Amino acid sequence: MTFSEDVLTRAQPMMAAIMAHPFVQGIANGKVSDDTLNYYVEQDEHYLKDYLQVTALTLTKTDNADDIARLLETAQFVSNESKAHEVMLNITGHHVADWRRSPDTQLYTDHMYTSAYHGTYADAIAVLLPCAWSYGVIGSELVSQGANNEANPLKEWIEIYAPQAGDAIDYNAWRFDALERAVANFSDSQKEHVAQTFLKSLEMEWRFWEAAWQQTQWQFEF
Numbered sequence: 001m002t003f004s005e006d007v008l009t010r011a012q013p014m015m016a017a018i019m020a021h022p023f024v025q026g027i028a029n030g031k032v033s034d035d036t037l038n039y040y041v042e043q044d045e046h047y048l049k050d051y052l053q054v055t056a057l058t059l060t061k062t063d064n065a066d067d068i069a070r071l072l073e074t075a076q077f078v079s080n081e082s083k084a085h086e087v088m089l090n091i092t093g094h095h096v097a098d099w100r101r102s103p104d105t106q107l108y109t110d111h112m113y114t115s116a117y118h119g120t121y122a123d124a125i126a127v128l129l130p131c132a133w134s135y136g137v138i139g140s141e142l143v144s145q146g147a148n149n150e151a152n153p154l155k156e157w158i159e160i161y162a163p164q165a166g167d168a169i170d171y172n173a174w175r176f177d178a179l180e181r182a183v184a185n186f187s188d189s190q191k192e193h194v195a196q197t198f199l200k201s202l203e204m205e206w207r208f209w210e211a212a213w214q215q216t217q218w219q220f221e222f
């Protein structure tokens with residue numbers, strides 16, 4: 001079994017829980033409360049800004065010109081995700097204004113920065129991977145269920161994340177290939193560290209949906 005196959009096998013229960021999460025199921029049905037959508041978009045604005053910065057850190061850790069090009073293309077996609085946020089804000093009529101990171105957003109973005117600053121190239125790729133991978137799975141599964149129908153106000157959101165048939169590059173295949181190359185000479189314990197980095201990010205993907213669903217906040221005003 002390759003390293004990526006092992007990580008993907010271990011990721012299956014979490015990915016299944018993400019697909020079954022009421023927020024993700026609500027996207028499939030086109031029924032999510034305004035409060036949940038607004039909380040999500042506000043937190044995701046922070047998250048995506050940090051994701052771009054961590055991508056920039058990541059591309060300083062490799063000399064592979066193809067990987068650098070792919071990482072820059074990923075950054076381009078992420079900066080276009082404001083379209084996905086607009087789909088949600090058009091439903092609620094909300095404007096993102098005065099907000100700050102909630103506990104789970106902080107946990108996730110801290111994990112990304114720590115892994116990319118202090119870790120290897122493999123850690124940096126691993127910490128970023130569950131974001132793109134899990135949204136790709138959500139997009140393609142919801143499209144295959146026909147959730148992107150005209151009656152669904154979140155149709156366009158779903159389609160932004162579903163891999164496009166005309167895409168020249170399978171970005172998730174590249175990401176797992178980069179991960180595989182990055183751990184090629186690692187010991188078992190080094191590989192396990194990278195696997196933990198990946199799985200922790202995926203847990204935080206679940207928590208990101210859950211936090212918006214529960215409207216989780218800091219305990220105190222400060």
Ligand SMILES: Cc1ncc(CO)c(N)n1
Pocket residue numbers: 044047048078081130131132135205208
């Ligand atoms: C938290 C989170 N994970 C993944 C994506 C997809 O890029 C996103 N927009 N937000």
